[in-house]
Amino acid sequence: MKDITIAVVGLGSRGRSMLRLAASFPGVTVAAVCDLQPKLWSESQRAGQPSIREEFPNAKFYEDFAVMLAQADFNLLIVETPAHCHAEFCIAGLKAGKHVFSDIPTVRTLQEARDLWDTQLHADTMLMIGANPNEWGFVEALCDFWKQGLLGKPTYLEAEYIHDVRHLWGVSPWRRTRMPILYCTHSLGPLLRVIEGDLRKVSCLSTGAQICGEANQHDLMTAHFHTDDSVVVRLTVSSINYAGCGLHSYRVMGTAGYFERLAERGKSPARCVIRSEKLYGLKQGAELVIDKPRPEYANTPGAQAGHGGADYALFDHFFAALRGGVKKAPINLREGLRMTLPGIYAAESALRGGAELDIRYPWDPDFSTEI
Ligand SMILES: NC(=O)c1ccc[n+]([C@@H]2O[C@H](COP(=O)([O-])OP(=O)(O)OC[C@H]3O[C@@H](n4cnc5c(N)ncnc54)[C@H](O)[C@@H]3O)[C@@H](O)[C@H]2O)c1
Structure with a gap:
């Protein structure tokens, strides 16, 4: 083609x-x-x-x-x-x-x-x-650290997507009452690149509509997921808040190392830090000089x-x-569903007061369209 x-x-x-x-x-x-x-x-x-x-x-x-x-x-x-x-x-x-x-x-x-x-x-x-977000430079760096064994097995991962979208309600009305945890792909996508199993269980809570108070709003939702091999993922998504910080943060704790990308805070830029017991001399966290841009495109107009x-x-x-x-x-599509379906189950869990739910995918023999 x-x-x-x-x-x-x-x-x-x-x-x-x-x-x-x-x-x-x-x-x-x-x-x-x-x-x-x-x-x-x-x-x-x-x-x-x-x-x-x-x-x-x-x-x-x-x-x-x-x-x-x-x-x-x-x-x-x-x-x-x-x-x-x-x-x-x-x-x-x-x-x-x-x-x-x-x-x-x-x-x-x-x-x-x-x-x-x-x-x-x-x-x-x-x-x-x-x-x-799967294409950001720091996500590529995270995958590289992981593939080279510098993190060991990631066992606890967390991500936050904190984006006050009220200024977009006029042009994008669907954003007004969307359950924020359904918009989990920006956060789970990068993390799932370094998790081998699928997310299999979830429990999620919502703060409800305490800021604007409109029906069906959820200011902030926070979910815990885990895989069959005991990997725990915590995800917080908010579309109505006063945080004013950068949007996307990620942390990965592994059996041999640690990675974090902390979003901008006030005048402090976003920063990425890595630690690994596998890398000679790296006893303290080292700041990575990489963020969203990918170095291979530095000279591409x-x-x-x-x-x-x-x-x-x-x-x-x-x-x-x-x-x-x-x-x-x-x-x-498999990657798209791995990062999307956990949010659908999380939203249902929140509606059921945080009940723990099993997560299934279309490639599972027991997948059902009912939760
Ligand atoms: N990946 C990212 O970084 C990122 C950033 C912003 C938005 N998005 C996604 O992009 C998508 C669009 O976002 P947006 O902010 O432009 O939303 P928007 O609501 O401003 O635009 C959506 C457009 O789709 C049109 N539309 C709806 N139904 C249609 C139909 N049946 N036939 C033809 N047109 C139809 C609407 O008229 C509207 O103009 C969303 O899924 C959003 O989540 C992704």
């Missing part, structure tokens, strides 16, 4: 920036654009910036996804609809013989997980999960765009796979 022709569904802020970024790669053209709100086709995102219609005058514009899928000529579908409705577009795209790139979380329900899994099993095309370069890396790796004739996506 030499030429990549794109159609995008979902033209919110994320859809527009991902479309522009994808189109900046050589050999990539924009064939079609779909959104329920046609005003977004012609609206500038920022003063002085051309609209999507001005920037891609040869693209065809649609309000109806089914019509775009039936009429437009493209080979890659990019899914950037709200977080609770990705799977239906991925399934339709794969069934129509398109390659698909989908933002995260991968599914909203266990039924969607089963349907998407079954569809992908029978598809000749690839589904790439757009889990951009435009590669720092989008979440510290992670969005660029996603497309770079996926496009290389498409052009190399690879059958397995760089971040595949």
Whole structure:
């Protein structure tokens, strides 16, 4: 596959920036654009910036996804609809013989997980999960430490995603009452790269709606997961808070070492620290001079765009796979479901007052669409 022709569904802020970024790669053209709100086709995102219609005058514009899928000529579908409705577009795209790139979380329900899994099993095309945090430089460094045995076995891991999104409620209404623990992929994705087993049990608690007090809101949710081989993961996600700190923190405690990436605090930048008893002389924590950007792209124009370069890396790796004739996506559906389904079970656990629940995946013989 030499030429990549794109159609995008979902033209919110994320859809527009991902479309522009994808189109900046050589050999990539924009064939079609779909959104329920046609005003977004012609609206500038920022003063002085051309609209999507001005920037891609040869693209065809649609309000109806089914019509775009039936009429437009493209080979890659990019899914950037709200977080609770990705799977239906991925399934339709794969069934129509398109390659698909989908933002995260991968599914909203266990039924969607089963349907998407079954569809992908029978598809000749690839589904790439757009889990951009998996591409951060410090996550690559964590994996490297782990693969080289410097951490031993990770036994306790934690992550926090603390993002007050109230300023986005106007343009993205689905963010207003979304249970934050469902948005667990930014946190679990990187951690699961160094955990061999799947997360198998969860108990989760919610603070409820104590800040704005609106029905169905959860200011902060915190979950404990564990695997069959006694790995414990703690995850806290908040979308309504006054923390004002950086968004993403991670810690990994292993049998032979330690890794942390602590998000920005006030004027203090984010920092990464490693300790290992396997590395000669490393008796104290050593600061790593690496954060989100990936050193291999340091001299690539435009590669720092989008979440510290992670969005660029996603497309770079996926496009290389498409052009190399690879059958397995760089971040595949199994990885997408490993980082998404624990959040669905966690949300249900919180609704049941923290009850411990078993987690199952479509590749388990006893997977059920009921919890
Ligand atoms: N990975 C990241 O770092 C990151 C960052 C921001 C957002 N996101 C994800 O990107 C996605 C989009 O986020 P956003 O902030 O742009 O959301 P948004 O709500 O601003 O935009 C979503 C768009 O999808 C459109 N849409 C909804 N249903 C549709 C349909 N049936 N057919 C056509 N268009 C439809 C809406 O009209 C809207 O314009 C979400 O899943 C979000 O979680 C990921």
